[in-house]
Amino acid sequence: MVFHLMGSHLLYSERFPKSYAKFTPKDIDDKNLKVKNDKDKQIVADYVNSIHYTDHVLGEIFKLFQGKDTIIFYLSDHAQDIFQSGNTYGHKCSAYGVEIPFMVFVTDTFKQRHPDKVKLIEQALHKPLxxxxxxxSLLPLVGIHTKDNQESKDLFSPQFDTHRKRIFCGHLECKKPQAV
Known part of the structure; x- marks a missing residue:
C-alpha cells in the first residue's frame, strides 16, 4: 500500500488545517536562522505546523496497521531549507535542502514474527543512505530478490558500503550520516 502525502511543500500555510496552527512567530527560536522579520518567522511557523500535521496523519496511518504484520517506510522526496543556509526558504541545493527524514516503523506483530529483520533495521540506524x-534496501527486506540488486547499496545488508561517496547537486557531499 502506498500513501502519497503532500507534506511540507510550498505554500506551507496551505499544508495543514487551521486547527493544527499550533506554532506562531513568537514560538520560533531564530538564533540559528537567517530570518529578517516576523513575516519570515511566520513562514517558519507555517512550516513547523505543516510538520505537526504530517505527524498527525502518520499517526493515523500507523493506527490502521496496529495488530497487523506490517512494516512502514516513511521518507520525503526532498527537504526544505528554511532560512538555514541563507535568507530564503524552499527546496534548495544545500545540505539542509537534501537531507531528508527516513523512518522505518514496524508493528508489534512484525517484531514478533520477524526479529531478524528488526535487528537488521536497528543495525542500519546511523548508516548514510x-x-x-x-x-x-526495500525489496530484499520484504523478500523480493532481483538480479539487479546491489548489496553494497542495501542499507540492511552487512555488505552495505558506508564509505561510498554520496554526491548531491553534482559536486557536494553530505558530511554527516543521517539517522534512519
Missing part, C-alpha cells in the same frame, strides 16, 4: 538507492 541516498534515497535513489532505496530500492536496493
Amino acid at each position: 541516498m534515497s535513489d538507492d532505496l530500492i536496493h
Whole structure:
C-alpha cells in the first residue's frame, strides 16, 4: 500500500488545517536562522505546523496497521531549507535542502514474527543512505530478490558500503550520516 502525502511543500500555510496552527512567530527560536522579520518567522511557523500535521496523519496511518504484520517506510522526496543556509526558504541545493527524514516503523506483530529483520533495521540506524538507492534496501527486506540488486547499496545488508561517496547537486557531499 502506498500513501502519497503532500507534506511540507510550498505554500506551507496551505499544508495543514487551521486547527493544527499550533506554532506562531513568537514560538520560533531564530538564533540559528537567517530570518529578517516576523513575516519570515511566520513562514517558519507555517512550516513547523505543516510538520505537526504530517505527524498527525502518520499517526493515523500507523493506527490502521496496529495488530497487523506490517512494516512502514516513511521518507520525503526532498527537504526544505528554511532560512538555514541563507535568507530564503524552499527546496534548495544545500545540505539542509537534501537531507531528508527516513523512518522505518514496524508493528508489534512484525517484531514478533520477524526479529531478524528488526535487528537488521536497528543495525542500519546511523548508516548514510541516498534515497535513489532505496530500492536496493526495500525489496530484499520484504523478500523480493532481483538480479539487479546491489548489496553494497542495501542499507540492511552487512555488505552495505558506508564509505561510498554520496554526491548531491553534482559536486557536494553530505558530511554527516543521517539517522534512519
